[in-house]
Amino acid sequence: AQSVAQPEDQVNVAEGNPLTVKCTYSVSGNPYLFWYVQYPNRGLQFLLKYITGDNLVKGSYGFEAEFNKSQTSFHLKKPSALVSDSALYFCAVRDYNAGNMLTFGGGTRLMVKP
Amino acid sequence: NAGVTQTPKFRILKIGQSMTLQCTQDMNHNYMYWYRQDPGMGLKLIYYSVGAGITDKGEVPNGYNVSRSTTEDFPLRLELAAPSQTSVYFCASTTGVDTGELFFGEGSRLTVL
Numbered sequence: 001a002q003s004v005a006q007p008e009d010q011v012n013v014a015e016g017n018p019l020t021v022k023c024t025y026s027v028s029g030n031p032y033l034f035w036y037v038q039y040p041n042r043g044l045q046f047l048l049k050y051i052t053g054d055n056l057v058k059g060s061y062g063f064e065a066e067f068n069k070s071q072t073s074f075h076l077k078k079p080s081a082l083v084s085d086s087a088l089y090f091c092a093v094r095d096y097n098a099g100n101m102l103t104f105g106g107g108t109r110l111m112v113k114p
Numbered sequence: 115n116a117g118v119t120q121t122p123k124f125r126i127l128k129i130g131q132s133m134t135l136q137c138t139q140d141m142n143h144n145y146m147y148w149y150r151q152d153p154g155m156g157l158k159l160i161y162y163s164v165g166a167g168i169t170d171k172g173e174v175p176n177g178y179n180v181s182r183s184t185t186e187d188f189p190l191r192l193e194l195a196a197p198s199q200t201s202v203y204f205c206a207s208t209t210g211v212d213t214g215e216l217f218f219g220e221g222s223r224l225t226v227l
Contacts, residue, residue, distance in 0.1 A: 043218030051213045106156040
């Protein structure tokens with residue numbers, strides 16, 4: 001069975017500093033990995049995905065994520081955080097051997113302080 | 115573009131009542147999903163559909179039912195509501211390609227008292 005872990009419930013960072021939101025996964029085959037963001041009282045919005053190829057994936061709003069197969073990780077990063085980045089972030093994985101079931105992590109709340 | 119539209123946005127039910135959460139998408143997506151989101155628990159898949167007339171159970175299907183008579187619509191039925199069904203419900207859709215991202219509705223907040 002596939003699973004995703006987001007070890008931090010909350011990440012605090014000062015505006016202008018780099019940020020990292022951690023994600024590790026477990027699948028039986030090759031993973032398809034996704035990051036989504038959720039603003040208050042809204043649905044989830046797609047940020048970026050890793051399917052194959054370059055381990056560094058660039059996405060929306062200046063975010064990027066690094067796929068590390070040996071560490072089974074897919075950490076979300078941004079070089080310089082903005083207050084408007086404050087939101088709930090979800091990592092998700094799909095094992096292409098498991099059809100179209102997408103499994104989500106528990107979410108990490110990012111707080112960016114001015 | 116409307117995308118994925120859910121109604122109602124908020125609803126309060128009494129224990130034992132039934133209701134239907136509506137979901138419609140205008141992107142001609144084959145795959146549709148219902149998730150529930152509980153605080154600190156991420157999203158749990160309730161039911162999904164890979165096309166009109168085809169539905170299947172997810173992780174937490176008990177107490178729910180779905181139908182998919184058209185490509186656009188995927189309603190979620192709650193029978194005999196229980197307090198454990200208090201949650202935020204999200205409908206989502208995708209093209210069906212493994213690499214495709216999900217498009218989410220804005221959610222329906224349900225409280226069962």
